[in-house]
Amino acid sequence: xxxxxxxxxxxxxxxxxxxxxxxxxxxxxxxxxxxxxxxxxxxxxxxxxxxxxxxxxxxxxxxxxxxxxxxxxxxxxxxxxxxxxxxxxxxxxxxxxxxxxxxxxxxxxxxxxxxxxxxxxxxxxxxxxxxxxxxxxxxxxxxxxxxxxxxxxxxxxxxxxxxxxxx
Numbered sequence: 001x002x003x004x005x006x007x008x009x010x011x012x013x014x015x016x017x018x019x020x021x022x023x024x025x026x027x028x029x030x031x032x033x034x035x036x037x038x039x040x041x042x043x044x045x046x047x048x049x050x051x052x053x054x055x056x057x058x059x060x061x062x063x064x065x066x067x068x069x070x071x072x073x074x075x076x077x078x079x080x081x082x083x084x085x086x087x088x089x090x091x092x093x094x095x096x097x098x099x100x101x102x103x104x105x106x107x108x109x110x111x112x113x114x115x116x117x118x119x120x121x122x123x124x125x126x127x128x129x130x131x132x133x134x135x136x137x138x139x140x141x142x143x144x145x146x147x148x149x150x151x152x153x154x155x156x157x158x159x160x161x162x163x164x165x166x167x
Contacts, residue, residue: 023131023132023133024128024132024133024134024137025081027124027127027128027132027134027137027141028072028076028081028083028137029083029084030088030124031072031121031124031125031128031140031141032069032072032073032076032083032084033084033086033087033088033091034087034091034117034120034121034124035065035068035069035072036069036084036085036086036087036091037087037088037091037092037094037095037117038061038062038065038117039061039062039065039066039069040087040095041058041061041094041095041098041110041113041114041117042057042058042059042060042061042062042065043058043062044058044095044098044099044110045057045058045059045061045110046058046059046062048098048101048102048106049106049107049110050102050103050104050106050107051107051162053158053161053162054106054107054110054111054158057114057154057155057158058110060151060154061114061151064147064151068144068147071140071143071144072140075136075137075140078136079134079136091117094113097109098110098113107162108162108164111155111158111159111162111164111166112159112164112166114151114155115152115155115156115159115166116166118148118151118152118155119152121148122145122148122149122152125141125144125145125148126141126145128141129141129142129145
């Protein structure tokens with residue numbers, strides 16, 4: 001019995017370390033999926049957007065998230081973390097909905113989608129900064145968060161100017 005207790009006590013740090021490592025891996029996964037989704041949606045906004053503001057925002061999403069995706073991929077490769085090669089099922093469904101819309105309807109749906117996506121992404125990055133244990137992931141989150149927050153402010157401004165209710 002005493003031997004089992006000692007073994008369990010010795011195993012706790014290993015299990016806790018594994019749980020934290022998986023939390024960082026979840027960050028890598030969700031950040032990669034979100035980045036891919038942003039580039040795809042940004043490409044749609046550039047081609048289908050009705051307003052110049054939506055087209056310009058889409059262009060900014062493609063540029064900024066392509067850059068961030070490349071940095072994330074480099075960090076993940078250095079740490080032997082496999083990243084997804086596509087967005088999540090939910091993000092793919094959102095994209096599919098956007099693909100069938102046109103004109104002002106597309107713009108409004110894209111704006112709402114971007115506000116929600118950036119709110120979630122900002123939360124994800126703040127959580128990694130506060131709770132992550134992987135130094136590379138935390139550094140990436142700290143470096144990228146200000147850009148994500150700027151995107152959120154910009155899309156909220158676009159929503160206000162277009163009269164789009166986001167809540």
